[in-house]
Amino acid sequence: MFEIATALSSVAPVLQNGGWEPEAAQHLATAAAALAVGLAALGAGIAERGIGAAAMGAIAENEDLFGRGLIMTVLPETLVILALVVVFVV
Amino acid sequence: MSVRTEGSSNYEYVTARVRSRRAKLFDADDYRKLVRMGPSEIARFMEETEYETEMNALGARHSGVDLVEYALVRNLAKHFDDLLRWAEGPLYGYVANYLRKFDAWNVKTVIRGIYTDADREDIEDDLIRTGEFSERRLDRLVEATSIEEVVEVLSGTIFGDPLEEAMPDYESEGVLVPLENAVDRAFYAHLLDEVGDPEPDSPTALYREFLHAEIDFRNLRNALRIARSGADIDPGAYFIEGGRLFDAEELRQLARNTDELVARIRESTYGDQLADALDELAGAESLIGFEHAIEAALLEYSRKLSNRYPLSVCPVLAYVLAKEREVENIRAIARGREASLSVEEIEEELVIR
Numbered sequence: 001m002f003e004i005a006t007a008l009s010s011v012a013p014v015l016q017n018g019g020w021e022p023e024a025a026q027h028l029a030t031a032a033a034a035l036a037v038g039l040a041a042l043g044a045g046i047a048e049r050g051i052g053a054a055a056m057g058a059i060a061e062n063e064d065l066f067g068r069g070l071i072m073t074v075l076p077e078t079l080v081i082l083a084l085v086v087v088f089v090v
Numbered sequence: 091m092s093v094r095t096e097g098s099s100n101y102e103y104v105t106a107r108v109r110s111r112r113a114k115l116f117d118a119d120d121y122r123k124l125v126r127m128g129p130s131e132i133a134r135f136m137e138e139t140e141y142e143t144e145m146n147a148l149g150a151r152h153s154g155v156d157l158v159e160y161a162l163v164r165n166l167a168k169h170f171d172d173l174l175r176w177a178e179g180p181l182y183g184y185v186a187n188y189l190r191k192f193d194a195w196n197v198k199t200v201i202r203g204i205y206t207d208a209d210r211e212d213i214e215d216d217l218i219r220t221g222e223f224s225e226r227r228l229d230r231l232v233e234a235t236s237i238e239e240v241v242e243v244l245s246g247t248i249f250g251d252p253l254e255e256a257m258p259d260y261e262s263e264g265v266l267v268p269l270e271n272a273v274d275r276a277f278y279a280h281l282l283d284e285v286g287d288p289e290p291d292s293p294t295a296l297y298r299e300f301l302h303a304e305i306d307f308r309n310l311r312n313a314l315r316i317a318r319s320g321a322d323i324d325p326g327a328y329f330i331e332g333g334r335l336f337d338a339e340e341l342r343q344l345a346r347n348t349d350e351l352v353a354r355i356r357e358s359t360y361g362d363q364l365a366d367a368l369d370e371l372a373g374a375e376s377l378i379g380f381e382h383a384i385e386a387a388l389l390e391y392s393r394k395l396s397n398r399y400p401l402s403v404c405p406v407l408a409y410v411l412a413k414e415r416e417v418e419n420i421r422a423i424a425r426g427r428e429a430s431l432s433v434e435e436i437e438e439e440l441v442i443r
Binding site for chain 1: 100
């Protein structure tokens with residue numbers, strides 16, 4: 001218990017009267033938004049891996065499917081766009 | 091014997107291509123048309139489909155129904171080779187294991203060719219150039235002039251040791267049966283190698299179940315054939331390990347009594363899928379209807395699996411089976427028309443999904 005209390009007191013300068021210091025809070029929010037976008041991009045990338053492979057397979061068999069394959073492949077990209085909204089909200 | 095390659099499986103890519111190819115297979119409509127054509131019309135029809143390249147390539151050397159048959163086989167080999175080329179990781183292992191069926195076919199063809207002193211070219215024409223063997227090994231097989239040489243070329247493959255063990259039997263009896271049995275057993279013995287012991291209810295477990303079913307059906311078919319032919323052969327000697335329905339001893343007893351055998355299958359896990367086939371077996375005189383019903387049941391099961399588990403080995407397997415079936419069907423039609431069988435008789439020979 002006691003160790004935790006000392007650890008907490010070391011971040012005390014950031015905290016004043018139980019609230020965040022405005023500047024530190026802003027920095028933290030920006031970092032969180034960046035993390036959100038990054039994770040969303042990672043998720044989109046993982047999703048596109050499978051779809052892209054399948055799309056390549058389909059295109060190799062029938063070239064007319066190029067357009068459809070491309071659209072399906074970039075569909076998870078909407079995830080990143082939605083995550084980008086967070087950047088403007090904070 | 092492991093054929094595993096590095097990395098993870100690329101199910102997405104392979105299944106996308108396989109599904110596209112599956113959609114191009116002949117459907118019931120095409121078969122209805124084909125059954126009513128003469129041999130030369132069938133050849134012309136095939137020139138306008140999937141088989142165009144092969145028909146043109148072989149057109150100069152063969153003609154008529156032979157041309158159709160060689161084109162079918164060559165096309166089959168091309169597609170299955172593509173599967174092996176695309177697949178990576180464990181998926182390659184599963185596919186290669188199953189396609190060793192054609193290695194077994196090739197080994198048997200070469201052995202039979204040497205036994206009957208067939209021409210080198212004739213043997214070469216009858217090979218199906220797919221499966222795990224490299225082109226070079228196949229060429230060396232064709233060049234072999236004695237069965238001892240064939241066995242030597244095959245050392246290091248799954249067929250090497252079993253063939254060597256079967257050689258004394260062959261030499262003392264002078265018939266090919268021990269050798270051919272050794273080849274088939276080697277294939278089935280290694281069929282389940284790559285699959286291992288997967289978690290229940292995963293796609294791999296279902297694939298395993300499917301292979302079990304295939305081995306069981308094969309045992310069943312062999313037993314019934316022996317029983318029907320009335321020959322004095324011990325069905326247990328032809329028993330293939332790996333199935334779950336019977337062991338060698340049981341099969342030996344059941345083969346003598348068809349009614350008991352039917353009752354036994356009805357109670358087993360295959361009962362539902364084979365209900366129609368069993369009714370046919372109980373009533374009919376010939377085994378053909380029953381064998382086709384087994385084939386249809388396997389096809390249906392593989393299709394169900396491939397829809398339930400889209401990203402697994404199941405769609406690939408379903409394609410392999412469907413393609414094999416198509417080749418068998420067209421061959422039956424072409425040969426049937428050549429022998430001027432009636433439309434109904436030929437339709438009986440077809441298994442259409």
